[in-house]
Amino acid sequence: MTLDRATPMVKFAGVTKRYGRLTVIDGLDFAIAHGEKVALIGPSGSGKTTVLRMLMTLERIDGGVIWVEGEPLTHVERGGRLVPADARHLRRVRGKIGMVFQHFNLFPHMTALKNCMEAPMTVLGLPKHQAAERAAELLDMVGLAGKKNHYPSQLSGGQQQRVAIARALAMRPKVMLFDEVTSALDPELVGEVLNVIRKLGAEHDLTMLMVTHQMGFAKEFADRIAFFHRGKIEEEGKPEEFFGNPKNERTRQFLRAVLDAV
Amino acid sequence: MLWDWGYALEILPVLGQAAIITIEATLLGFAMAAVLGLVFAILRMLGPAVAWPVSMLIELVRSTPLLIQIFFLYFVLPKFGVTLDAFTAGVLALGLHYATYCAEVYRAGLENIPRGQWEASIALNLSLYTTFKDIILPQAIPPVVPPLGNYLVALFKETPLLSAIAVLELMQTAKILGSETFRYVEPITLVGALFLAMSLVSAALIRQVERALGRRFVR
Secondary structure, three states: OOOOOOOOOEEEEEEEEEEOOEEEEEEEEEEEOOOOEEEEEOOOOOOHHHHHHHHOOOOOOOEEEEEEOOEEOOEEEEOOEEEEOOHHHHHHHHOOEEEEOOOOOOOOOOOHHHHHHHHHHHOOOOOHHHHHHHHHHHHHHOOOHHHOOOOHHHOOHHHHHHHHHHHHHOOOOOEEEEEOOOOOOOHHHHHHHHHHHHHHHHHOOOEEEEEOOOHHHHHHHOOEEEEEEOOEEEEEEOHHHHHHOOOOHHHHHHHHHHHHHO | OOOOHHHHHHHHHHHHHHHHHHHHHHHHHHHHHHHHHHHHHHHOOOOHHHHHHHHHHHHHHHOOOHHHHHHHHHHHHHHHOOOOOHHHHHHHHHHHHHHHHHHHHHHHHHHOOOHHHHHHHHHOOOOHHHHHHHHHHHHHOHHHHHHHHHHHHHHHHHHHHHHHHOOOOHHHHHHHHHHHHOOOHHHHHHHHHHHHHHHHHHHHHHHHHHHHHHHHHOO
16 A cells, blocks of 8 residues: 555545434535644534544444545455454554543553553553653643642643643544533633634644634634534635535534624 | 350450451352442443343342352253352352442442543544543543442441351351350350441441542542
């Protein structure tokens, strides 16, 4: 398999997800290029968070295939057909993806540093001193060098979320998923988290997918906006185009509603 | 005179020896209950194909008297070619019986772990083993130490059942002393007093452990 930058980093091909009789993602076709930053927006229940969760393998998909760097995520090719993959394949491909959650999900019984060392040591097999070094560097990058030995409960929401970003980065993912990472924060703490994401975007060749309600940030940060409605991408485009001249009536309605609310 | 101090002092060393057997049976039985209970609780989380037979076994053990289980292991298993000495059979029965109760306790602890902890573990690509060992169990176990401690004391107080298969623990020893001398007051009273003393001591120890865990966990 030859890989070049023309191969999408992530590609959803006809992906469907149902909860019982409710179809939350309906035959999604969606490709994200290497290093591209895409913001997923849309009303709640439109399926945007499910897209991230399927890619992180937190949700099983009911149809279609997700490709990561030209390789199927939950399938393997055998005899020209795609069959469900085993846990080993899943873990290998999943290693390229990192995720930051709305509610941080830090490990409460570990310090900030230990939170960032756990996976590199147990999954990548890094020796302790090396994992500690990497964790300290990343905590420094997110502005928390002085909080290394603090437990999550001793940190503010914004600080916890920055630890969570450092923890995900410690696994050196190629794709980072941000699931409403500022939604659970007090308003005055949103900025510090967005600044870290900005810095990441500027300094690293990371592909980023973010579900967000911060329209201002999406507009300034993303290369592309995808508007979800009822499990489908209703409209997508470059931020200037998308926000300046939305073509779809539903998009216009949604933007009017969220921009009015601010 | 109802109480003979001379006799009481004479049998105290014998009962002290028997108390050691009681403590050994308690600790071994509880170690097995604590480990096997955790295994049961985890197996039950691994999907219906595994959970179903485990749940059946737990139900069977919990719905039958411990005394019958002790008899079963000691008298019935030999018919299937498994011969156990009385002490081993007794410890296994105690351990298995209390494992089913401990499994419930662990389950409560495991179910209290927020989904986000599992999801973060998946997102970090941790193996299932690492997830349990480093993430889930360190959070699930400290809160359930008090109820586990209660089962330790409960198991301890059920060790006299082992006298039924002639394990020379406290109760059996007291019965033998009584039948030799026809004096039951001193041996039985002393056995009761020894149980009381040991229960109080272990309850105090458990409180210490709780407090230590509380310090470590709540921040």
